[in-house]
Amino acid sequence: MRRPVRIAVTGAAGSISHSLLFKIATGEMVGHDQPVILQLVEMPEAMEPLRGIAMELEDCAFPLLHSISLHDNIEEGVVGAHYVMLIGAKPRGPGMERSELLTANAPIFAKQGKAINEHANRDVKVLVVGNPANTNALIASRNAPDLSPAQFTALTRLDHNRTRGILANRTGANPKAIRQVIVWGNHSSTQFPDLRHATIYGEPAFRQIDQKWYREQFIEKIQKRGSAIIDARGHSSAASAAQAIINHMYDWINGTPENDWVSMGIVSDGSYGIEKGIFYSFPVRCDYGRYQIVQGLEISEFAQQKMTETEQELIDEMRTVGDLLPAETEESHRNLSVCLRSGITLYDDGISLPKQYLQTDRVR
Numbered sequence: 001m002r003r004p005v006r007i008a009v010t011g012a013a014g015s016i017s018h019s020l021l022f023k024i025a026t027g028e029m030v031g032h033d034q035p036v037i038l039q040l041v042e043m044p045e046a047m048e049p050l051r052g053i054a055m056e057l058e059d060c061a062f063p064l065l066h067s068i069s070l071h072d073n074i075e076e077g078v079v080g081a082h083y084v085m086l087i088g089a090k091p092r093g094p095g096m097e098r099s100e101l102l103t104a105n106a107p108i109f110a111k112q113g114k115a116i117n118e119h120a121n122r123d124v125k126v127l128v129v130g131n132p133a134n135t136n137a138l139i140a141s142r143n144a145p146d147l148s149p150a151q152f153t154a155l156t157r158l159d160h161n162r163t164r165g166i167l168a169n170r171t172g173a174n175p176k177a178i179r180q181v182i183v184w185g186n187h188s189s190t191q192f193p194d195l196r197h198a199t200i201y202g203e204p205a206f207r208q209i210d211q212k213w214y215r216e217q218f219i220e221k222i223q224k225r226g227s228a229i230i231d232a233r234g235h236s237s238a239a240s241a242a243q244a245i246i247n248h249m250y251d252w253i254n255g256t257p258e259n260d261w262v263s264m265g266i267v268s269d270g271s272y273g274i275e276k277g278i279f280y281s282f283p284v285r286c287d288y289g290r291y292q293i294v295q296g297l298e299i300s301e302f303a304q305q306k307m308t309e310t311e312q313e314l315i316d317e318m319r320t321v322g323d324l325l326p327a328e329t330e331e332s333h334r335n336l337s338v339c340l341r342s343g344i345t346l347y348d349d350g351i352s353l354p355k356q357y358l359q360t361d362r363v364r
């Protein structure tokens with residue numbers, strides 16, 4: 001029998017979680033034979049609605065749902081967690097600038113990074129969803145000195161899925177037939193959805209779509225899809241974000257399909273000339289819980305310009321939150337060792353010295 005894994009979710013009474021928790025409990029995220037313990041974290045004032053959600057989960061009688069605990073503080077909420085989804089964040093108020101949102105949320109993610117460092121399982125995998133997701137992931141990771149930066153990721157899978165979905169709609173292909181799309185950079189309106197390497201039914205997508213449509217309409221449509229959804233339904237994407245979280249975690253844990261890759265916001269090791277140390281969305285392949293950036297892709301002048309634009313935004317965001325990035329973790333984030341770069345997580349089995357790297361492919 002498998003032992004249950006602990007999954008901590010913040011913002012557990014919010015809109016995204018309302019779709020996500022039920023999917024996790026059916027086994028969609030970690031596997032259909034893996035029992036789960038849900039550790040749900042909310043603001044003290046949202047504990048009563050959270051209790052209602054826990055009752056609904058109980059009423060579904062999910063066979064894989066081992067138990068649920070409710071927490072009004074992050075320190076207790078992440079104890080022993082194998083997976084942490086940081087979804088709760090301050091929402092962007094009317095007329096609020098992106099930089100204001102950044103400074104409002106930064107201290108929350110610094111605190112959460114410290115709590116994960118102190119209390120979570122040593123091989124925890126963390127996904128940051130609350131916006132601005134990339135820089136919140138950077139803050140959390142920089143405040144977790146005993147964990148590897150490769151254990152922290154930011155959600156850009158929703159943008160990746162949007163790219164496939166909208167391209168499928170345009171070409172009449174099934175989304176399953178669309179492979180190797182990339183979303184580079186920030187989860188913001190500067191992100192660059194890149195179709196240069198994409199294929200549809202195995203043939204280059206560029207031979208099947210109009211370049212003018214791609215450059216003048218498609219890119220902007222993906223970049224602004226989040227705002228279009230807010231305008232239409234008065235709330236940001238929730239069910240599609242939950243689906244993207246499931247896809248991101250499932251692939252990270254179980255691996256990406258052959259001949260394909262996914263987009264994940266991860267710490268940059270300088271690949272494709274991107275500033276080291278920022279959390280940037282790259283094309284990655286995952287296998288057995290590790291991920292690696294897809295190397296050697298040709299970058300056109302057009303793509304380079306778009307990639308630099310979104311990189312610059314992330315560098316500016318990093319500067320804005322500079323006082324929350326402890327100096328002690330700068331080195332580990334700017335100069336990733338092979339272990340860290342290949343997504344190997346810190347592993348403490350209680351037998352070896354604590355905080356060693358698991359090196360299954362380099363047995364000595």
Ligand SMILES: NC(=O)c1ccc[n+]([C@@H]2O[C@H](COP(=O)([O-])OP(=O)(O)OC[C@H]3O[C@@H](n4cnc5c(N)ncnc54)[C@H](O)[C@@H]3O)[C@@H](O)[C@H]2O)c1
Pocket residue numbers: 010011012013014015016017041042043046087088089090091108128129130131133155156157158159187236237238241
């Ligand atoms: N990266 C992405 O692709 C993506 C996509 C959609 C939404 N988002 C972001 O995800 C976040 C959540 O979206 P939502 O629609 O669920 O929002 P929501 O407002 O419906 O719910 C957020 C919940 O988080 C809780 N919360 C706030 N601060 C918290 C904290 N410090 N600890 C624990 N809980 C806290 C709130 O009480 C609320 O219940 C937002 O920041 C949104 O912008 C990201």
